[in-house]
Amino acid sequence: MKKSLMAISSLFLLGGTVTAQKVEFQEYKLDNGLHVILHQDKSAPVVITSVMYHVGAKDEKPDRTGFAHFFEHLLFEGTKNIARGEWFKIVTANGGVNNANTNDDRTYYYEVFPSNNLELGLWMESERLMHPVINEIGVKTQNEVVKEEKRLRVDNQPYGSLIAEVKKNMFTKHPYRWATIGSMEHLDAATLKEFQDFNAKYYIPNNAVLVVAGDFEFANATKWVQQYFGSIKKGVDIVRETYVEEPITQTITANYQDPNIQIPMMVAAYRTPSMKTRDARVLDFISTYLSDGKSSKLYKKIVDDKKIALQVGAVGLSQADYGMYVLYGLPLGKNTSEVLLQEIDEEIVKVQTDLISEKDFQKIQNKFENQFVDNNATIEGIASNLATYYMLYGDVNLINTEADMYRSITREEMRDIAKKYLNPNQRLILDYSPSKDKAQN
Structure with missing residues (x-):
């Protein structure tokens, strides 16, 4: 989910000046701390259900890097009510697509469905949050998936280690100093309980924002958000450490x-x-x-x-x-x-x-x-x-x-x-x- 190095420098497009339309939205918070943002747009019969968690590579321990990116994969393994291997089948069978991405600061999951499947999208994201199944078979399976991703995108990619090497030398105290994909040795050494504890700490409603965008009715959206997310227990508030880097004064x-x-x-x-x-x-x-x-x-x-x-x-x-x-x-x-x-x-x-x-x-x-x-x-x-x-x-x-x-x-x-x-x-x-x-x- 990274852009290639040469593509990064072409982020901005040429063209004549145009005026952006104002984005209207409503936001509120559930009792469990989940922040909800609703943006209605009926121009096309599609709806997005997405959840962003405030957890990224910077929230990892120095000897357990790669956890945030690992969970990007692991939380598609299945839930109490979605059998292992069925997540993508359900999405596809209902005309949708889904994906996720991770960086140093956050992790983001989303589904794009025909607008008549808003309730399905909300239910699936609530399942990911409330009932994830984190077991040995899932961890082992996704461990191999992440290793293959690292081989393709980093180890065997020309200039694939560039950003990781810059980060390693640019930061001395801040967790930005390690690569988002992390260390395979750290993932291999981690126990199942460590993965379960990471999930329990960061994948909680008061560490997340839910966005519903597209063709929907507000009454339905608010009803289903409350129905599927309202009963999820609030987690322990996360206390984050502040890392201050000394200014660079010599090359x-x-x-x-x-x-x-x-x-x-x-x-x-x-x-x-x-x-x-x-x-x-x-x-x-x-x-x-x-x-x-x-x-x-x-x-x-x-x-x-x-x-x-x-x-x-x-x-x-x-x-x-x-x-x-x-x-x-x-x-x-x-x-x-x-x-x-x-x-x-x-x-x-x-x-x-x-x-x-x-x-x-x-x-x-x-x-x-x-x-x-x-x-x-x-x-x-x-x-x-x-x-x-x-x-x-x-x-x-x-x-x-x-x-x-x-x-x-x-x-x-x-x-x-x-x-x-x-x-x-x-x-x-x-x-x-x-x-x-x-x-x-």
């Missing part, structure tokens, strides 16, 4: 040898603030200016004009507590990573020194306007955004107002934020190279 250097590549990758990464901050949003503008698409400053200069790289880009990975801003490039021919970094640094210094042109600034604003519209162009997107803004930002209405924050960003802020965060002494330089054995072949 960090690290190296990693990837057996799946032949071309080294230039990697320079900066630790950035929480995605909830204004600074993080300004950094989004800077990333778009430098590396979004083939007309961006870095691509035009380094790939098109000077022809010293096959690819160049910048990835902004925003998260609840901290983010990462990762610059990367694939040197062409005899050019080196050092040459690419020098060229990139020249462009960063320009952003830190001079105001970008009004034309370039307007282009960035147009891209973000289009992004806001695209993000809420589907019921699935709206459901996910409503859950995310509640769970991680603490303000559901950001689905309507965050665009105004971006519109208020100035060229002067871009210059000042670049000065604040994008300096050589504040970054990681990762020597990401082919393994020596590979290089000798």
Whole structure:
């Protein structure tokens, strides 16, 4: 459920400026602490039932990483009233699709059904929450599934370990320092009781938000939400530890040898603030200016004009507590990573020194306007955004107002934020190279 590395730098779409429609919603809380958000849209006969849990890789123990992602798979195994292997059959037989995804901050499950199956979707999600079956056969089965996923997406994928290596070297205290998929050795060593305890701690109504979006009647939705979720017992309130990283004041250097590549990758990464901050949003503008698409400053200069790289880009990975801003490039021919970094640094210094042109600034604003519209162009997107803004930002209405924050960003802020965060002494330089054995072949 991850985007490929090269796709990440193409998150924003080009196009003319358009105006996003306001997303209407209702929200309330059940007695057991479950937060409920309802968004009605009768434009198509479909309905989404989704639940986001406030549990991700950062909630794991250092010697038991990978639990949150593991549960993304495990909780499709079955429940007291849904036999093992029947979950997907039920969804498909009723004209639906479903999926789930995990990151460092949360886990998200959803079903998309024809609108006449809203009650079914709510019942299934209540079953996942109230009656999951967590036993040895399920754990062993999903252990193999996760191992195969890791082999395909990380171990045997060119540059598949890039983000994990950046995180490992960028964070020293925060749980962001380990990969979301975690350690297979940790999963192998875990006991059944540890999995059951993890479920009992985090998969509770007062650690979740339920979103119903699409073609439904409010009276039916509220009745069925109460019917299927209202009796679920509230869990023990979760106390989370706060992890504070010391500022990076000297360049960090690290190296990693990837057996799946032949071309080294230039990697320079900066630790950035929480995605909830204004600074993080300004950094989004800077990333778009430098590396979004083939007309961006870095691509035009380094790939098109000077022809010293096959690819160049910048990835902004925003998260609840901290983010990462990762610059990367694939040197062409005899050019080196050092040459690419020098060229990139020249462009960063320009952003830190001079105001970008009004034309370039307007282009960035147009891209973000289009992004806001695209993000809420589907019921699935709206459901996910409503859950995310509640769970991680603490303000559901950001689905309507965050665009105004971006519109208020100035060229002067871009210059000042670049000065604040994008300096050589504040970054990681990762020597990401082919393994020596590979290089000798």
